[in-house]
Amino acid sequence: NAGVTQTPKFQVLKTGQSMTLQCAQDMNHEYMSWYRQDPGMGLRLIHYSVGAGITDQGEVPNGYNVSRSTTEDFPLRLLSAAPSQTSVYFCASSYSRTGAGEAFFGQGTRLTVV
Amino acid sequence: ELKVEQNPLFLSMQEGKNYTIYCNYSTTSDRLYWYRQDPGKSLESLFVLLSNGAVKQEGRLMASLDTKARLSTLHITAAVHDLSATYFCAVTGTASKLTFGTGTRLQVTL
Numbered sequence: 001n002a003g004v005t006q007t008p009k010f011q012v013l014k015t016g017q018s019m020t021l022q023c024a025q026d027m028n029h030e031y032m033s034w035y036r037q038d039p040g041m042g043l044r045l046i047h048y049s050v051g052a053g054i055t056d057q058g059e060v061p062n063g064y065n066v067s068r069s070t071t072e073d074f075p076l077r078l079l080s081a082a083p084s085q086t087s088v089y090f091c092a093s094s095y096s097r098t099g100a101g102e103a104f105f106g107q108g109t110r111l112t113v114v
Numbered sequence: 115e116l117k118v119e120q121n122p123l124f125l126s127m128q129e130g131k132n133y134t135i136y137c138n139y140s141t142t143s144d145r146l147y148w149y150r151q152d153p154g155k156s157l158e159s160l161f162v163l164l165s166n167g168a169v170k171q172e173g174r175l176m177a178s179l180d181t182k183a184r185l186s187t188l189h190i191t192a193a194v195h196d197l198s199a200t201y202f203c204a205v206t207g208t209a210s211k212l213t214f215g216t217g218t219r220l221q222v223t224l
Contacts, residue, residue: 033212042118042202042214043157058211090156102147103204103212105157 002026006091006106013081013113021076021109023091031094032074033103036060036087043090049074081113116141116207120215127193128223135218137186137203145206146186148177150199151217157202161188193222 007022025032033048045058049068063085065077074093078085088110092103117140127133137146145164149157161170163179163186170177174197176189186203198221204214 035214040123040216042216043204045211045213048211092157102159102162103157104159107156 004091004093004104004106006089006109008109009107010110011112013078013111015081015083015113017081019078019081021078021089021091021111023074023076023106024072025074025091025093025104026072027093027095027104028071029093029095029104030071031096032068033058033092033094034064034066034074034076035090035092036085037090037108038087046076046089078111083113085111086113087111116143116205116213118203118205118213118215120201120203120218122218123216124219124221126221126223127190129194130192132192133190135188135190135201135220137188137205137215139184139186139205139213141207142181142184143205143207144181146179147204147206147212148186148188149202149204151202152199160201190220193220195222195224198222 004025030051034046035043037043044060046064047066049055055066088108090108091106094103119138148160151157161177166181168179174191179186200217200219202217204212207213
C-alpha cells in the first residue's frame with residue numbers, strides 16, 4: 001500500500017519558472033491538502049480539496065494553483081516561482097470529506113528557488 | 115482565527131528523564147492530533163484525541179486533551195534517544211481545516 005506519493009523529492013527552480021508538484025494517494029480519501037513547511041513556522045495550509053472537482057484556498061494560497069480532476073490526484077502548480085517559495089512541501093490526505101480525520105502525509109518535496 | 119501554540123519550542127533532555135510538551139489553542143475544537151517528524155522526513159501520526167478528557171498512550175508517550183482549557187499535553191516518560199524528533203500538535207478548526215503548532219524539537223542526550 002503506497003499511501004501518499006509525492007514527486008519530485010527535490011527540485012531547483014530559477015525565479016520565474018513554473019512547475020507542478022505531483023501528489024497521488026491510493027486510499028480513496030476524499031480530502032487532500034497541500035502544506036508548506038518553513039523553519040519556525042510549522043506547517044501552513046496552501047490549498048485543499050474535499051473531493052474531485054472541488055478545491056479551496058488555505059492560509060497561504062498566493063502564487064499557487066490546484067485542481068482535482070480525480071479522487072487520487074491533487075497536483076500543486078507554481079505559476080511563476082519566487083525565492084519566497086523556497087520551502088518543503090507536503091501533500092496530505094484524510095478519509096473524512098471534511099478533513100477532520102487523521103491526515104496521512106507524503107514524503108515531501110524540497111523546493112529551492114534561486 | 116485559530117492559533118495553536120506549543121511550548122517549549124526546543125527541549126534538550128537527558129535519557130531517563132520525564133518531561134511534558136504543551137499545546138494551547140485559541141478557539142473551540144474537539145479534535146487534536148499529535149505528529150512526529152524525524153529530520154528530513156515526513157510527518158507520522160502519533161495520537162488522535164477526539165473528546166474532552168481523552169488520554170492515549172503509546173510506549174513512553176502519553177497524550178491528553180482538555181477541551182475546556184483548550185490544552186493538550188504530550189508527556190514523555192523515561193526518555194530514550196530514539197524519541198529525538200520534532201513533535202507537532204494540530205487542531206481542527208474552521209471548515210475542519212488542520213492548523214499546526216510551530217513544533218517542539220526534542221533532543222534526548224545520553
